[in-house]
Amino acid sequence: xxxxxxxxxxLAEARAIRQASAPVLAVSGLEAWYGESxxxxxxxxxxxxxxxxxxxxxxxxxKTTTLRAIMGLLAKRQGSVIFDGAETIALPSRTIARxxxxxxxxxxxIFASLSVEENFMLPxxxxxxxxxxxxxxxxxxxxRERRKSQGTKLSGGEQxxxxxxxxxRTGARTLxxxxxxxxxxxxxxxxxxxxxxxxxxDGFNIVLVEQNFHFAATVADRHFVVEQGKxxxxxxxADLEANKTKxxxxxxx
Amino acid sequence: MFDLxxxxxxxxxxxxxxxxxxxxxxxxxxxxxxxxxxxxxxxNFAHGAQYMLGAFAAYLLLNNPLYSIGYWPALILAPLIVxxxxxxLERNLISQLNVRxxxxxxxxxxxxxxxxxxxAASHLSSGAVPDLVSLVGYKLDPxxxxxxxxxxxxxFTSFLSATNLLNAPDADQNxxxxxxxxxxxxxxxxxxxxxxxxxxxxxxxxxxxxxxxxGQNLGFMFLPIYRGWVxxxxxxxxxATWLIIxxxxxxxxxxAATENPTLLSAFGVNVPRLVTFTYGxxxxxxxxxxxxxxxxxxxxxxMGADLIIVVFAVVVIGGMGSILGAIVTGFMxxxxxxxxxxxYPEAASVVIFVIMAIVLLIKPAGLFGRTA
Numbered sequence: 052x053x054x055x056x057x058x059x060x061x062l063a064e065a066r067a068i069r070q071a072s073a074p075v076l077a078v079s080g081l082e083a084w085y086g087e088s089x090x091x092x093x094x095x096x097x098x099x100x101x102x103x104x105x106x107x108x109x110x111x112x113x114k115t116t117t118l119r120a121i122m123g124l125l126a127k128r129q130g131s132v133i134f135d136g137a138e139t140i141a142l143p144s145r146t147i148a149r150x151x152x153x154x155x156x157x158x159x160x161i162f163a164s165l166s167v168e169e170n171f172m173l174p175x176x177x178x179x180x181x182x183x184x185x186x187x188x189x190x191x192x193x194x195r196e197r198r199k200s201q202g203t204k205l206s207g208g209e210q211x212x213x214x215x216x217x218x219x220r221t222g223a224r225t226l227x228x229x230x231x232x233x234x235x236x237x238x239x240x241x242x243x244x245x246x247x248x249x250x251x252x253d254g255f256n257i258v259l260v261e262q263n264f265h266f267a268a269t270v271a272d273r274h275f276v277v278e279q280g281k282x283x284x285x286x287x288x289a290d291l292e293a294n295k296t297k298x299x300x301x302x303x304x
Numbered sequence: 305m306f307d308l309x310x311x312x313x314x315x316x317x318x319x320x321x322x323x324x325x326x327x328x329x330x331x332x333x334x335x336x337x338x339x340x341x342x343x344x345x346x347x348n349f350a351h352g353a354q355y356m357l358g359a360f361a362a363y364l365l366l367n368n369p370l371y372s373i374g375y376w377p378a379l380i381l382a383p384l385i386v387x388x389x390x391x392x393l394e395r396n397l398i399s400q401l402n403v404r405x406x407x408x409x410x411x412x413x414x415x416x417x418x419x420x421x422x423x424a425a426s427h428l429s430s431g432a433v434p435d436l437v438s439l440v441g442y443k444l445d446p447x448x449x450x451x452x453x454x455x456x457x458x459x460f461t462s463f464l465s466a467t468n469l470l471n472a473p474d475a476d477q478n479x480x481x482x483x484x485x486x487x488x489x490x491x492x493x494x495x496x497x498x499x500x501x502x503x504x505x506x507x508x509x510x511x512x513x514x515x516x517x518x519g520q521n522l523g524f525m526f527l528p529i530y531r532g533w534v535x536x537x538x539x540x541x542x543x544a545t546w547l548i549i550x551x552x553x554x555x556x557x558x559x560a561a562t563e564n565p566t567l568l569s570a571f572g573v574n575v576p577r578l579v580t581f582t583y584g585x586x587x588x589x590x591x592x593x594x595x596x597x598x599x600x601x602x603x604x605x606x607m608g609a610d611l612i613i614v615v616f617a618v619v620v621i622g623g624m625g626s627i628l629g630a631i632v633t634g635f636m637x638x639x640x641x642x643x644x645x646x647x648y649p650e651a652a653s654v655v656i657f658v659i660m661a662i663v664l665l666i667k668p669a670g671l672f673g674r675t676a
Contacts, residue, residue: 302666
């Protein structure tokens with residue numbers, strides 16, 4: 052068994068940066084359960100202002116569960132999630148959303164009984180400073196064209212865009228994106244990559260769950276490696292090339 | 305033309321009108337059931353009792369020693385009262401079914417105690433349990449007994465909601481339909497029993513308001529104004545409800561919550577409050593139907609129980625949880641029932657159930673149902 056503890060260098064660096072600027076989101080020792088099964092065993096990572104970080108890992112490592120736990124969607128969870136200086140571990144999901152956290156679930160969650168426009172306008176505005184409707188339509192012109200269609204009649208890529216678009220309206224500045232590129236054509240993946248970079252430029256803080264680290268490398272600042280419900284490593288994007296072998300062994304690719 | 309089918313037009317149109325009247329009530333009641341089932345995923349067996357409560361609310365608003373309130377204000381007030389009671393019921397009992405926590409057995413025991421208190425108090429008042437009466441030492445008058453029962457129930461259920469606040473609600477709710485069904489069924493029996501106990505089962509009169517008295521000769525038939533009013537009112541309310549659900553932001557929340565309540569709450573929407581409001585709205589529709597029914601049928605504690613079985617058949621035929629299905633099927637089956645009375649009266653009371661059986665065989669999700 053190879054030793055896979057958090058490397059000293061990563062820890063020290065993380066501490067230094069944490070002191071420099073308070074993180075928007077600080078997750079530490081997060082544990083969560085699905086019914087009786089213990090899925091997260093102490094997830095720790097942080098997201099600094101204006102940053103895009105990814106959670107990388109194999110299927111079943113606990114990446115999606117981490118986002119769900121942060122969002123308050125799992126009944127049994129413990130540890131600490133500090134968002135904008137407030138402890139949210141015991142708060143209900145709707146309160147966490149109201150603090151300015153936007154969630155794009157893995158299954159996209161487009162409502163079949165709502166039109167594209169209704170889906171788009173559905174999430175309530177939680178804070179001032181959301182993007183203007185027209186600007187979002189300019190980012191995703193397909194959605195404007197198809198706004199009268201039924202939500203689930205859209206293609207997979209369009210549904211993904213809709214799932215992201217509807218969150219940008221609400222004024223949430225911290226986004227949790229769960230595998231936004233999963234199963235999409237390369238040209239759509241590129242468009243989503245452009246969108247994420249544009250949002251980053253706008254000052255959004257983004258946690259991205261990915262399996263595709265080639266895509267992750269094009270948008271993220273830092274990568275946290277999740278394995279068996281724990282964060283086992285942190286790799287700054289600049290060091291990704293140097294750590295390629297290690298990453299391959301983590302992801303099993 | 306009428307000679308061809310061998311039926312006098314008077315009888316045909318008379319029964320058609322009767323069918324439309326019944327259809328108006330089927331539509332209003334099944335609409336409320338559909339709204340509730342869609343969002344709460346429970347079959348609201350208390351719906352008939354709540355319809356009866358609407359009629360009694362109108363009756364008691366008119367006939368009380370304090371201040372007599374007539375038909376038109378009652379048309380608004382009674383649904384508000386019944387809907388409000390429904391919201392209390394949802395908040396304090398029905399929503400507790402969805403909480404899978406350690407307090408759940410406690411909740412069941414406490415609800416049981418509350419209900420037991422209600423029953424015991426009414427028994428005490430009628431002297432059905434002599435031992436308890438002698439134990440207390442004196443016989444309570446009915447008003448005091450109901451008062452004690454109500455306070456007991458209120459205390460316990462408030463305690464329940466207080467303890468619920470201490471628990472993080474489970475996001476993965478998938479309560480068995482059976483729990484909601486049993487709870488509301490039990491409540492319906494208790495409510496009905498209390499009203500029979502207090503008012504008897506022979507029915508109380510409620511007069512038609514002056515403005516809607518009399519009738520209109522349409523040439524081919526005589527139309528009592530009040531009956532015409534019931535049909536129009538039911539149609540307007542049904543269409544308005546449909547528009548609210550299909551065309552407004554509130555309706556979009558409702559549809560979204562029906563599909564995926566977890567995600568909607570992750571957007572910051574207070575889904576439990578939406579659920580309480582929706583249940584109250586569905587119940588208020590039943591209360592409104594009760595007020596509309598009061599002048600036609602007498603105000604009777606059993607009026608809901610007689611009607612509700614047919615309404616459940618209507619809901620099944622229309623498709624569980626389908627709003628449009630409930631409205632269209634409600635009116636349609638009323639007419640079918642009326643026509644059956646003309647052409648084959650013996651089958652009139654079973655025709656709806658025959659249609660239900662056929663629909664279940666051919667299209668189990670109902671005529672307008674989404675296939676799950």
